Amino acid sequence: MRSLALGLVLASAALAPEASAQLSLDRIGGTLGSLLRYEIDGGAPFAAYVLIPSGNTGPLPIASFDPTDTRELEVGLDLFSYWVIGGLDGNGDAVVNFVLPSTPALAGGVIHAQCISLPGATTLVDEISNRAAFRLSSTAGSTYTVEDAPLGLNGHTATAIPGGDALLVGGVARDAAGFDQGEGNVLRYDRELGSFRVLPNGLTTPRSAHTATLLPDRSVLIIGGTDAAGNPTASVERINSTTGATIATSTMDTPRVFHTATLLPGNKVLVTGGTSSIDFSDPLAALGQVLQSTRVYDVASNTWSNGPNLPQRRIGHRATALADGRVLVTGGLAVTIFLGLPLPSFSNDARRYDPVTNSFSAAGTFSSGRAFHAQARLDDGRVMLVGGADGDVLTQTFASRADSRIYDPIANSWSNGPSISQARAYGELVIAPGRRPTLIGGLATVDVTTTSGAPADAIEYLDAAGTSWVTAGVQLMARPIAPVVVTDPGLHPRALTTGEALSALGGATDLTAETFVLPQ
Known part of the structure; x- marks a missing residue:
């Protein structure tokens, strides 16, 4: 039947359809034991197509079956038995579904795919789509990305872009040979x-x-941080996420690092706390430079205005946008100046910022103060914070925490949540619609003054009842303070973790990155 269908397609080469937009291929899903869907778009109405999956990138010269065509496909012939031949609809679109086996041994394998439409005006093949590629993985399983990153990064940010891509900005970069590539990538x-x-x-x-x-x-708004000399900067840039071009943006009035920046309604951004100075040789003196102020950036007018002061100077706090447009600011290392001396403490204070009144109001207190915790808004609108660090800054003794707290914005109150198995600070709490909250990365032991410690490599997710955490395994390589973002939205969203593994620091450059399929 397949040979007959292919023969009919080849015989139709003389009946070229009208010209079309560019043929494109989009892959959705791809978790073992579930559905893999390919969406074909932009072809000529009612044209024939061939979807070609492969375990490699070829190349496959089209001249091997049409001597007049010098183009090449980026797939091989190895999975010929899985080729799909069909016809596009009146809009030039089609959908092809595969049911993947649930065989664990297949995890990590790479599947490439490309689509061609038939016939062309003077050649057998008309259009060639983009190539799509992914690694097979089990639900709640980790795999490396299909390709390594061109640079090893530390101290960068990762931002999810609508459609499933991510933008990685700044950070200390090394190439494969270990040479410094600056912090502007x-x-x-x-x-x-x-x-x-x-x-x-x-x-x-x-x-x-x-x-x-x-x-x-x-676009992505980049605020503050430390410059190439290691000094906090007031510089602000806005980046086109497609081209990488920067857009002129007004600077802040004060340098900031370890601050928060949260999108507000009306295309504005709230910036809170942080510090204007870093001195690892005298961290106690540097506490005097921790900031109490907040600022609001208006994207439309490219201007900054003053926000309300926090009740105390804060660093290592967290801020999360609530469903009603307000912002919840929690915890952190709070600093009070007494007789000219900075007195630090781990805060259990929470505040809500209202963009309408440009003011803070009390949002209760949660048991056990902490800083550098993970925090995110759940699907039901509540906010969960997990882990973090506490201790005594004066004696420089610190510990990571395993407990969690949940904030209810309707009741404006806090309750205790379940504890994670592996205590950690600097973890990342990952949320995707319809998926279980998942905790990745962080430090199991922590020194807040140097941002160092032993890595927390366990990946844990909240069970369906919300009463306990389930350990899904460990990271492929421990990346303790690395950004995590959700990519590949749709059937099976994945959490992408980028940044050099701890084992590589000071040695050979680690260019790997990994994804984790978020459990449902």
Whole structure:
């Protein structure tokens, strides 16, 4: 039957359809034991197509079956028995579904696919789609990305871009040979290929430990951080997430690092706390430079205005946008100045910022103060914070925490949540619609003054009842303080973790990155 169908397609080469938009291929899903869907778009109405899956990138010269065509396909012939031949609809579209086996041994294997439409005006093949590629993985399983990153990064940000890609900005970069490549790089992760590319232009001000906020127009606002000399900067840049081009943006009035930046309604961004100075040789003196102020950036007018002061100076706090447009600010290392001396403590205070009144109001207190915790808004609108660090800054003794707290914005109250199995600070709490909250990365032991410690490599997710955490395994390589973002939305969203593994620091450059399929 397949040979007959292919013969009919070849025989139709003389009946070329009218010209079309560019043929494109989009892959959705791909978890073992579930559905893999390919969406074909932009072809000529009612044209024939061939979807070609493969375990390699070829190349496959089209001249091998049409001597007049010099083009090549980026797939091989190895999975010929899985080729799908069909016809596009009146809009030039089609959908092809595969049911993947649930065989664990297949995890990690790479599947490439490309589509061709038939016939062309003078050749057998008319259009050739983009290539799509992904690694097979089990639900709640980790795999490396299809391709390594071109640079090893630390201190960068990762921002999810609508459609499933991610933008990686700044951070200390090393190439494969271990040479320093500065802190001004901008990379884009392509979820369709599982690969990275360095975008042209780069940052105007190279930096690390900054914040990155996705704006409604899909540009990314980069605020503060430390410059190439290690000094906090007031510089702000806005990056086109497609081209990497920077857009002129007004600077802040005060340098900031370890601050928060949260998108507000009306295309504005709230910046809270942080510090204007870093001195690892005298961390207690540096506490005097921790900031109490907040600022609001208006994207439309490219201007900054003053926000309300926090009740105390704060660093290592967290801020999360609530469903009603307000912002919840929690915890952190709070600093009070007494007789000219900075007195630090781990805060259990929570505040709600109201963008309408430009003011803070009390949001209760949660038991056990902490800083550098993970925090995110759940599907039901509540906010969960997990782990973090506490201790005594004066004696420089610290511990990571395992407990969690849940904030109810309707009742304006806190309750205790379940504890994680592996205590950690600097973890990342990952949320995707319809998926279980998942905790990745962090430090199991922690020194807040140096941001160092033993890695927490266990990946844990909240069970369906919300009463306990389930350990899904460990990271392929421990990446203790690395950004995690959701990519590949749709049937099986994945959490992408980028940044050099702890084992590579000071040694050979680690260019790997990994994804984790979020459990349902």
